[in-house]
Amino acid sequence: MTHQPPTISLQGLSKRYGDHVAVDDLTIEVPPGVVAGFVGPNGAGKTTTMAMLLGLVTPTTGTGSVLGHPLEDPGAYLQRVGALIEGPAFYPRLTGAENLAVVATAGGHDHGQIGELLELVGLGARGEDRFRGYSMGMKQRLGIAAALLGDPDLLILDEPTNGLDPAGVHEMRGLIGRLADGRRTVFVSSHVLAELEQVCNWLVMIDHGTLVYEGPAADLLASSASAIVAVPEHDADLPRLERLLNAAGHDSEVAGGELVVTVNGSEPRGLAATINRTANAEGIVLVELGPVKTTLEDRYLAMVNGGDR
Amino acid sequence: MTRSFRAEMLKLRRRSVLIGAAAGAAAFALITSVAVLLSAEPATTGGPPGRGGPTLESLASSGGAVEAFSTGMSFLGILMLVLFIANFGGEFSQGTFRTLLMRQPHRMGLLAGKMAALLVFAGAVLAVAELLSIGASLALAPGQDIATSSWLTLDGAGEAASAYGSALLGVGAWATFGATLAVLLRSVPLALGIGIAWSGPIEHITMDVWSSAVQWFPGLLLESWAVGGTDDVSTGHAALLLSLYVVVAATVASLSFRRRDLAG
Numbered sequence: 023m024t025h026q027p028p029t030i031s032l033q034g035l036s037k038r039y040g041d042h043v044a045v046d047d048l049t050i051e052v053p054p055g056v057v058a059g060f061v062g063p064n065g066a067g068k069t070t071t072m073a074m075l076l077g078l079v080t081p082t083t084g085t086g087s088v089l090g091h092p093l094e095d096p097g098a099y100l101q102r103v104g105a106l107i108e109g110p111a112f113y114p115r116l117t118g119a120e121n122l123a124v125v126a127t128a129g130g131h132d133h134g135q136i137g138e139l140l141e142l143v144g145l146g147a148r149g150e151d152r153f154r155g156y157s158m159g160m161k162q163r164l165g166i167a168a169a170l171l172g173d174p175d176l177l178i179l180d181e182p183t184n185g186l187d188p189a190g191v192h193e194m195r196g197l198i199g200r201l202a203d204g205r206r207t208v209f210v211s212s213h214v215l216a217e218l219e220q221v222c223n224w225l226v227m228i229d230h231g232t233l234v235y236e237g238p239a240a241d242l243l244a245s246s247a248s249a250i251v252a253v254p255e256h257d258a259d260l261p262r263l264e265r266l267l268n269a270a271g272h273d274s275e276v277a278g279g280e281l282v283v284t285v286n287g288s289e290p291r292g293l294a295a296t297i298n299r300t301a302n303a304e305g306i307v308l309v310e311l312g313p314v315k316t317t318l319e320d321r322y323l324a325m326v327n328g329g330d331r
Numbered sequence: 332m333t334r335s336f337r338a339e340m341l342k343l344r345r346r347s348v349l350i351g352a353a354a355g356a357a358a359f360a361l362i363t364s365v366a367v368l369l370s371a372e373p374a375t376t377g378g379p380p381g382r383g384g385p386t387l388e389s390l391a392s393s394g395g396a397v398e399a400f401s402t403g404m405s406f407l408g409i410l411m412l413v414l415f416i417a418n419f420g421g422e423f424s425q426g427t428f429r430t431l432l433m434r435q436p437h438r439m440g441l442l443a444g445k446m447a448a449l450l451v452f453a454g455a456v457l458a459v460a461e462l463l464s465i466g467a468s469l470a471l472a473p474g475q476d477i478a479t480s481s482w483l484t485l486d487g488a489g490e491a492a493s494a495y496g497s498a499l500l501g502v503g504a505w506a507t508f509g510a511t512l513a514v515l516l517r518s519v520p521l522a523l524g525i526g527i528a529w530s531g532p533i534e535h536i537t538m539d540v541w542s543s544a545v546q547w548f549p550g551l552l553l554e555s556w557a558v559g560g561t562d563d564v565s566t567g568h569a570a571l572l573l574s575l576y577v578v579v580a581a582t583v584a585s586l587s588f589r590r591r592d593l594a595g
Contacts, residue, residue, distance in 0.1 A: 073594035077436045078429060080592060096436040105433050108594055111426025113342065120345070127338040128441075129434030168430065 027090055029054045029176055029207040030075065035084035035093075036231075037070050044070040046231035047084070052209055052224065054175075057202040059222035059239065060211035061322060067231035068211040069108060072180050075209075076105050089176060101129070104174035106182060110165030114154035118145055118164050121153055122171065131172040139167040143197065159190040166197060177201060179210040183217055195221055219318040229326045242321055250294050252281045253310035254301065266300050282314065334435055335444025343452045352456045360463035363403030368471045387477060394490035395472075396482035400464040404498045405557035408505045408550070411453075412526050415509030418449065420519035429593050438589045446510060453502050461495055500570075501557050507577045508549060511584040549576045 030052040037045040045067040052058045062068050073079035075088055077096025091098035112121040122136045140149040143163040148156070156164065162182055169177055182198065183191045191214075199221050202208045212218050218225075225242055227234040235242060254263060260276045267274040267283055272293070274283040285293055290313050301308050342348070367385055374386040385398040422428040428441075435441050465482075472479045481487060508530075512522040530550035538544040538551060545551045545563050552573050555564035 078594040111430045
């Protein structure tokens with residue numbers, strides 16, 4: 023996978039607006055065929071980076087390529103790119119189908135796929151309704167349909183779940199999962215990290231316009247078991263077990279009816295075994311013992327706050 | 332540019348737009364014909380009230396059939412300005428320029444194709460309005476004892492073609508100024524405010540204290556152009572200066588649209 027030329031490659035890309043640095047010396051590579059989550063808080067520079075990929079914003083410095091073509095020549099690659107950026111933008115008086123027809127015409131794409139795309143995004147029955155009457159979820163889905171015109175090799179989706187209710191978020195996540203068929207590369211941004219954790223197999227994390235992490239999502243999460251949780255049969259044993267482990271040089275504390283032992287560089291399996299042996303030696307029966315599942319959000323915050331880059 | 336032209340045409344060819352445009356053209360033809368023909372008086376009485384409107388004699392000439400159309404067009408400049416500001420400015424406020432540029436990244440082509448489509452559509456509506464106006468004038472003329480025999484002659488057709496060309500050029504100039512304001516300011520309310528204030532009160536108030544303004548200001552030049560020239564401004568002078576303004580405006584708008592960011 024990584025031996026193929028990257029779908030997106032940026033070298034030292036920066037964008038400044040006066041004194042404000044929106045993107046700062048960003049160097050990333052997104053391999054083909056992955057669902058790449060572009061992660062960062064609001065204002066981190068995600069939208070600006072995506073806009074530069076799409077030729078909407080001119081970089082202040084730096085270079086890059088998309089699908090093998092230089093950023094300076096978006097006309098060479100945008101025919102193979104579909105995008106939704108800064109929310110779905112369409113003509114309010116036109117129907118969903120008419121809006122897609124306008125976008126397809128502008129892009130030189132076949133109109134024959136419009137009905138199929140409306141069906142794919144769940145708007146088959148509402149395609150003849152005016153865009154201004156659509157709910158936020160429907161607008162986002164029409165934006166996805168527009169991005170899919172021409173069956174692009176690269177999909178760039180900027181916060182596609184913005185403004186959606188939980189059901190809409192779930193639906194959108196499923197849709198993104200279906201769109202990533204292994205052939206197409208999806209580059210999707212979100213500031214709600216939990217949304218991306220479930221659909222992405224590649225991550226690009228930025229903060230204040232600079233890169234925090236880039237690589238397989240699994241590697242990031244696997245390297246990050248941060249604590250082991252131990253729950254004794256009796257609550258009264260919690261302080262005793264805490265004292266025992268702390269005396270043995272571990273960093274543990276009682277929280278919410280369980281004992282949380284920080285891994286601190288130890289091998290998580292080995293630490294769990296140590297906890298189990300310590301408890302057993304003192305006659306404490308554990309009813310639960312295992313690693314705290316680290317979320318993408320935990321890892322992101324740890325990297326940003328702890329300088330763990 | 333071709334794709335952009337066709338995309339814009341898709342929007343303009345919708346039934347609701349066509350019906351609205353046809354209704355507007357019909358209303359324009361009827362109102363201007365009624366107003367011009369019913370208010371016309373013999374030249375011996377000094378013509379109708381106001382400045383130099385059509386007389387019964389001028390209406391009976393070969394250009395009489397399009398007097399109502401030409402007179403009406405002289406009042407439509409600001410409307411054209413407003414429509415083009417709303418159209419181009421709306422593309423920014425709705426974010427649709429962004430959507431289109433992600434599909435057609437050649438900015439100059441996008442802008443030119445859109446403008447061309449709008450002008451072609453405006454040209455078609457003008458043609459319909461002129462034909463309806465001629466029809467309404469033909470219907471009203473007998474009631475005012477206006478002879479129409481010279482209307483349906485070769486000279487009459489030439490006058491009609493000339494009136495159409497003049498109207499189209501005027502619309503093109505207003506359209507360019509409107510689109511330029513919208514592209515530069517990217518805000519419909521701001522562009523409308525500045526455009527209307529400049530071409531309305533500011534130019535006319537300035538003209539009151541500086542009479543030569545009529546020879547230099549674009550709005551005033553367009554007014555002179557619409558009435559076929561005045562004592563102070565010949566059509567040649569108006570055409571020359573307006574052409575220059577249009578070229579400058581189009582260049583500025585194109586450079587701005589090409590260079591400025593559209594997101595982020």
